[in-house]
Amino acid sequence: MPHNVPISNFLSSALASKHPPDVSTIMSRTCKRFGFLHATLYVMSRGRDGGTNNLFTTYSPEWVKYYFENDYSRLDPIMRRSLHSILPVNWCSVKPKTLAERRIVGESLEHGVGSTGLTAVQRLPSGGISVLTFTSDEQPQHWNRRVKEIAADTVYAACILTDSLRIGNECSALPQPLTSRECEVLQWAARGKSAWETGRILGISRRTVEFHIGNCCEKLNTVSKTQAISKALTQRVISL
Incomplete structure (x- = not known):
């Protein structure tokens, strides 16, 4: 190339x-x-x-x-x-x-x-x-x-x-903070859980988990779950 x-x-x-x-x-x-x-x-x-x-x-x-x-x-x-x-x-x-x-x-x-x-x-x-x-x-x-x-x-x-x-100003605080549920969903995703597994843990549907992940990506200004996890970890929005 x-x-x-x-x-x-x-x-x-x-x-x-x-x-x-x-x-x-x-x-x-x-x-x-x-x-x-x-x-x-x-x-x-x-x-x-x-x-x-x-x-x-x-x-x-x-x-x-x-x-x-x-x-x-x-x-x-x-x-x-x-x-x-x-x-x-x-x-x-x-x-x-x-x-x-x-x-x-x-x-x-x-x-x-x-x-x-x-x-x-x-x-x-x-x-x-x-x-x-x-x-x-x-x-x-x-x-x-x-x-x-x-x-x-x-x-x-x-x-x-x-x-x-x-x-x-990307190094500033998040313009839209994640909700407690969004943080929970993203944190389980960071631990390697699938949407289905996270749903079972939190007592919600897989579709609801995916909805929250989508919100996380939008708020964190990322295009994928992987990028959202990486950004949330480095900005200490979630922890492991």
Whole structure:
């Protein structure tokens, strides 16, 4: 598949449209357009009242939950290298050294994260950071050639996406809070329960569960249940 259009141009065009999609949707569309396995934007901002973390990803909710529950961001060799690098980090250049690092890499492969990737960290004026990652299952020799083509543009893409959050205020509180029932339904979905199973647990019909999931997606400005779960977890709307 040809990738002659820079990633940054693709993102700029999407965000400049009359009705721009939310960042989670853009992540999915970027993967489809450029043939990436996954795309993730993780923003850790700081402010007077502390800080907020926002995650927009195509990773599975199971991996996101497992990663943060085990505090892997502190041990992840890719994150550690990226936080100390000005340039984007090609995953092929990072060799796990400790048992913990090898375990993280192995478990990420089991969860379908991808064997190769590129991570770019942007330092924010507030003192926080944003981390943009694209992953792939391409062979290292092919991926290394591609990294040479997209590395600089990935840094610019991170700037565009992070700035869109500031302008669009996506990092603020939810404009429409979820009801207690919507939180219950989404929380059971995050634990891997189907609509039918959730209905049995809560004493409601499968159709009612699906109705609540639809409301959650609308309120969270996402296009799928998976994205809604990811956003609700990172904004601490629900917990596991």
